[in-house]
Amino acid sequence: MTENTQRVVVVTGGSRGIGRAICKTLAAPGSKIFFNYFSPADREAEEAAAAETIAAVKQAGCEAVGIWANVAVSEEVTAFFDQIMADAGRVDVLVNNAGITRDGMMARMKESDWDAVLAINLKGPFLCTQIAARIMGKQHGGRIINMASIVGVRGNIGQANYVASKAGLIGLTKTAAREYAARNVTVNAVAPGFIETDMTAVLPEKVKAAMLSAIPLGRAGQVEDVAAVVAFLASDAAAYMTGQVLHVSGGMFM
Ligand code: NAI
Numbered sequence: 001m002t003e004n005t006q007r008v009v010v011v012t013g014g015s016r017g018i019g020r021a022i023c024k025t026l027a028a029p030g031s032k033i034f035f036n037y038f039s040p041a042d043r044e045a046e047e048a049a050a051a052e053t054i055a056a057v058k059q060a061g062c063e064a065v066g067i068w069a070n071v072a073v074s075e076e077v078t079a080f081f082d083q084i085m086a087d088a089g090r091v092d093v094l095v096n097n098a099g100i101t102r103d104g105m106m107a108r109m110k111e112s113d114w115d116a117v118l119a120i121n122l123k124g125p126f127l128c129t130q131i132a133a134r135i136m137g138k139q140h141g142g143r144i145i146n147m148a149s150i151v152g153v154r155g156n157i158g159q160a161n162y163v164a165s166k167a168g169l170i171g172l173t174k175t176a177a178r179e180y181a182a183r184n185v186t187v188n189a190v191a192p193g194f195i196e197t198d199m200t201a202v203l204p205e206k207v208k209a210a211m212l213s214a215i216p217l218g219r220a221g222q223v224e225d226v227a228a229v230v231a232f233l234a235s236d237a238a239a240y241m242t243g244q245v246l247h248v249s250g251g252m253f254m
Contacts (some may be wrong), residue, residue, distance in 0.1 A: 013098030071124030073141025177243030216251030
C-alpha cells in the first residue's frame with residue numbers, strides 16, 4: 001500500500017450520491033480517482049452529473065477520470081480496468097458502490113427486476129473485485145470496500161431483490177477478505193441506513209417519515225456521513241481490519 005495520498009482509487013457509481021461524496025472525500029493531491037457510472041434511462045443527465053464529480057475532485061488537486069461502464073457486464077468491467085492500468089498502472093483502493101433498486105412486494109416481483117438488481121448490486125462487485133484483487137495482490141496490498149446496506153442484515157418489506165443482493169454482498173465481502181488476506185488486501189463493507197440521495201428521494205413521504213422516526217440520532221444520513229467511514233476503511237488506520245461490516249445508520253440498526 002502507498003500512503004493515504006498518491007493513491008489510485010477506483011469507485012463504481014461515482015457520478016452521483018454516495019459515490020460522488022466518496023470521490024470527493026478520497027480526492028488528494030497526487031492521487032488519481034477513476035470512477036464509472038451508468039444510467040441508460042437518461043444518459044445526458046448522468047454525463048452531466050459525472051462532469052460535476054470530475055470538477056469537484058479536480059478542485060482538490062486530484063486527477064479524475066469518469067468512464068461510462070456497466071458493472072454488470074464483464075467486458076465493460078474488463079475494459080474499465082484495462083483503461084485504468086494503461087493510464088495509472090496500479091489500483092490501491094476499490095469501492096464497489098454502484099447499486100440500484102427495483103422495489104416491489106415479492107408476490108408481484110418481476111423476474112427481470114430480480115435479475116437487474118442482482119446483476120448490478122452483486123455480480124458487479126464480484127467482477128470488479130476479481131480484477132482489482134488480482135492487481136492488488138501483485139502489488140502486495142490494497143483495500144476493497146463494498147457498499148452494502150442495513151437491510152442486507154435485517155431484511156426489508158418490498159425489497160426482496162435488493163436485500164438479497166446486499167446480504168450476498170456481505171457474504172462476498174467475508175469470503176474475499178479470507179481469500180485475499182494473504183496478499184495484504186483487506187475487504188470490508190459499509191452498511192448505510194437511510195441516506196438522502198436520488199435513490200431515496202423517490203420514496204413516498206410516508207415511508208420517509210417512518211424511516212426517520214426509526215433513527216435514534218433523529219436525522220437522515222448525509223452522503224458525507226458514509227464517505228467518511230469509507231475514507232477510514234481506505235486509510236492506513238484501518239490496516240488491521242478485514243471482513244467487517246460497519247453500519248452507518250444513525251443507530252437505525254444496532
Ligand atoms: P444513486 O442512485 O444516487 O447513485 C447510483 C450511482 O450508481 C450512480 O452514479 C449511477 O451512475 C451508478 N450506477 C447505477 N447502475 C450502474 C451500473 N450498472 N454500472 C455502473 N454504475 C452504475 O445511489 P446512492 O443512494 O448514492 O447509493 C450508492 C450505493 O449505496 C448503492 O449501492 C446503494 O445500494 C447503497 N445504499 C444507499 C442507501 C441510501 O439510503 N441512499 C442506503 C444503503 C445503501
